[in-house]
Amino acid sequence: MNESLRAAGRQTRRACLSILAAALAGAGAMAHAAGFPESPITIVVPFPPGGPTDTTARLVGKTLSKQLGQPVVVENRAGAGGTVGSTYVARAKPDGYTLLWASTSSLGVAPGLYKNLAYSPVNSFEHVGLVGRSPILLxxxxxxxxxxxxxxxxxxANNRVSYGSAGNGSINHLTGEWLKEVSxxxxMHVPYKGGAPALADMLGGQIExxxxxxxxxxxxxETGRAKVLATGGATRSPDMxxxxxxxxxxxxxFESYSWTGLVAPAGTPAAVVSKLNNALRTAQxxxxxxxxxxxxxxxxxxxxPAEFKKFVTADTQRWSALIQRTKTTLD
Known part of the structure; x- marks a missing residue:
């Protein structure tokens, strides 16, 4: 009988300690969120500096800094279609001070192309918010x-029509394969090392x-050397x-967009994610x-954050299904 009482007492103490630990953790998270941010924030751009993606990320960082009262620094960690920088952020401390400049290629397309991807676009991140998107043009x-x-x-049907892309597995390539499927x-796909040489060859007559x-x-x-036949948008563009x-x-x-957004490592406190989302919405x-x-x-x-997570989930499923149907690889 005494042993039963002692066992019950131990269980009660363990339960109390668990509740206390959870309460302390919750209080700590709330205190962290209340004081956030207390130091500079880093946005990791998983692509080289100088491109349109990098330029927009830096301007968003600048406007976020105004809202949050702390410097927002952009750090480029390029490689493997954006997966190097994305993996780095997925493994970073979940405190809101390291964010990923997420994109179609790193979160939407990569899961279907890389068999041993070190992160999940849905489960490895807290989704702060979508920044913007631009339809792919034909x-x-x-x-x-x-x-x-x-x-x-x-x-x-009777003539060669080849299209150029920024490389195998790029959003340009996948959009072309999807177009073949629906139309x-x-x-014929011709991969290039970047979109610029593909465009140059199209204008020069090497591809169509x-x-x-x-x-x-x-x-x-604007100079009349090229024309748009259709857009990959959900609706017509107000500009065209x-x-x-x-x-x-x-x-x-059929919907094909190049999009960007901000995500934080999974486990970042919800209050911090909410504060970042509010700052982003104001910055926009x-x-x-x-x-x-x-x-x-x-x-x-x-x-x-919930809407952006739903958006990323749908985009990942869309591209992964297409990659599987068309048997697209990086080779």
């Missing part, structure tokens, strides 16, 4: 004398088509209302940021 050189996607599809067009965002092709659209979407032409679920109203993103053809989109 672009041909004007001298091809083709004005519609339907005409290009018909032309491809029945006879398209490329798939890019408006930022890259705008100068050639005359250009149809692939979705409306073929009546399917900054006139300088809005002007730059509009100039780059990006739609600024505000989301809650």
């Amino acid at each position: 672009v041909v050189r004007s001298s091809l004398n083709i004005d519609t996607l339907q005409a290009l599809t018909a032309y491809s 029945g067009a006879n398209l 088509m490329t798939l890019e965002t408006i930022t890259v092709v705008r100068p050639y659209l 209302p005359q250009v149809p979407t692939v979705k409306e032409i073929y009546g399917n679920d 109203d900054d006139p300088e940021l809005l002007a730059q993103m509009k100039a780059g053809g990006q739609d600024v989109i505000k989301t809650s």
Whole structure:
């Protein structure tokens, strides 16, 4: 009997200690969130410096700094389609001081391409918020004398139609493969080491088509050297209302965007994530940021953490399914 009482006492003490530990942990998290941030925040951009992605990340960091009252530093950790920097952040301390500049390639596409990916786009991160997105455009050189996607599809039945991408497994490549699937067009993929040489060869006549965002092709659209046949957007772009979407032409679920957002390591306190989300949403109203993103053809989109997580989940599933159907690899 005494032994039973002693055992019951030990269980009670353990239960009390567990409750106390949980309470202390919760209090600690609340205190951390209340004082957050107390030091500089780092945004890891998993791509080289100097590109449009890096430029936007730095401007977002600048506007976030105004909201949070601490410096926001951008650190580039490039490699393997954005997976090097993403892995680094997934393994970082979950305190809100290390964030990832997430993108289509690192969170949407990578899980379908890399068999041993060290992170999950859904479970390895807390999703702070979407920053913006830009539809992928289907672009041909004007001298091809083709004005519609339907005409290009018909032309491809008896003529060579090759399209260039930034490399195997890139968003440009996958969009081209998806286009082949929904349209029945006879398209040949030509991988390049980046989007710029692909665009140069399209303009020079070595290939017929490329798939890019408006930022890259705008100068050639304005001079009349290239034209957009369709967009990968869910709806027509306000900047190009005359250009149809692939979705409306073929009546399917075709949507292809280049997007960016902010995520933190899994386990970052919810109150910290909420504070970061509020700061981001306020930063997205900054006139300088809005002007730059509009100039780059990006739609600024505000989301809650839950909405952004849902967005990432759907995007990952979409691209992983396409990669599996088309048997796309990095080789």
